[in-house]
Amino acid sequence: MIKTGLLGGSFNPAHRGHRRISMNAVKALGLDEVWWLVSPGNPLKDRSGMAPLPVRYASALRASRGLPIRTTAIERELGTPYTYDTLLALTRRYPKRRFIWLMGADNLVQFHRWKHWREIARLVPIAVVARPGYDGPARAARAMGWLRRSVRPATEARDWTGWRPPALVLLQLPLDPTSATGIRAATPHWHLSSLYSLKPMALRDGVTRRPIR
Numbered sequence: 001m002i003k004t005g006l007l008g009g010s011f012n013p014a015h016r017g018h019r020r021i022s023m024n025a026v027k028a029l030g031l032d033e034v035w036w037l038v039s040p041g042n043p044l045k046d047r048s049g050m051a052p053l054p055v056r057y058a059s060a061l062r063a064s065r066g067l068p069i070r071t072t073a074i075e076r077e078l079g080t081p082y083t084y085d086t087l088l089a090l091t092r093r094y095p096k097r098r099f100i101w102l103m104g105a106d107n108l109v110q111f112h113r114w115k116h117w118r119e120i121a122r123l124v125p126i127a128v129v130a131r132p133g134y135d136g137p138a139r140a141a142r143a144m145g146w147l148r149r150s151v152r153p154a155t156e157a158r159d160w161t162g163w164r165p166p167a168l169v170l171l172q173l174p175l176d177p178t179s180a181t182g183i184r185a186a187t188p189h190w191h192l193s194s195l196y197s198l199k200p201m202a203l204r205d206g207v208t209r210r211p212i213r
Contacts, residue, residue: 004031014062019176028154
C-alpha cells in the first residue's frame with residue numbers, strides 16, 4: 001500500500017506555497033509521496049490568462065524537483081475534467097495505492113460547487129490545509145454542514161488509511177501567503193520566461209511517462 005496525497009490545481013504557475021503544502025502534508029499524514037495533478041482546465045476558473053498545459057506542467061516540475069512529488073497531467077489522458085471522475089479512475093487504475101485528497105481551505109469554501117462533491121467525499125478521505133484568511137470561512141462553508149460529522153482529529157491524521165469515507169481532517173500547518181494570482185499580477189508574462197521554455201518532447205508525465213503536449 002503506497003500512501004499517496006493528491007493535490008489538484010491549475011499550477012498557473014506552481015510556486016513555493018504548493019511545495020510547502022505538499023511537504024507539510026507528507027509529514028502530517030505520513031505520506032509516501034504526493035501527486036500534483038496539473039489540470040488541463042478547471043471548469044470553475046476563467047480560461048483567460050491560463051498558460052498552456054506544457055508550460056504549467058514545466059513550472060510544476062521545476063517547483064517539485066528533488067521532493068517526493070510526482071507531477072502528472074493524467075487528467076488529460078483520462079479525459080476527466082471533474083475531480084470525481086479523476087478519483088474514480090485513479091482508484092480503479094492503481095489498486096495498490098491509498099489516496100487522500102489534499103485541498104486548501106479556500107477550496108473547501110466553494111467545495112459545494114464541485115460536481116458530485118458528496119461522492120468525492122465518499123470516495124477518498126480529504127485533508128484540508130489552512131490558508132491565510134480562510135480559517136473562519138472554511139469552517140462555516142456550506143459543505144461543512146454535511147461534512148461536520150465526518151471531521152477527524154488532527155492528532156489522528158496519520159491513521160487516515162483506516163478511516164472510512166466520508167472522513168475529513170483539518171490540518172493547521174504553517175501558513176504561506178504565496179499565491180499564483182499574486183505571481184501573475186507581479187509577472188503577467190511569467191509563462192514566457194526561459195525557465196519554462198522546455199521542449200515539449202523533453203517533458204514526460206511523472207506517472208504515465210507519456211509526452212506532455
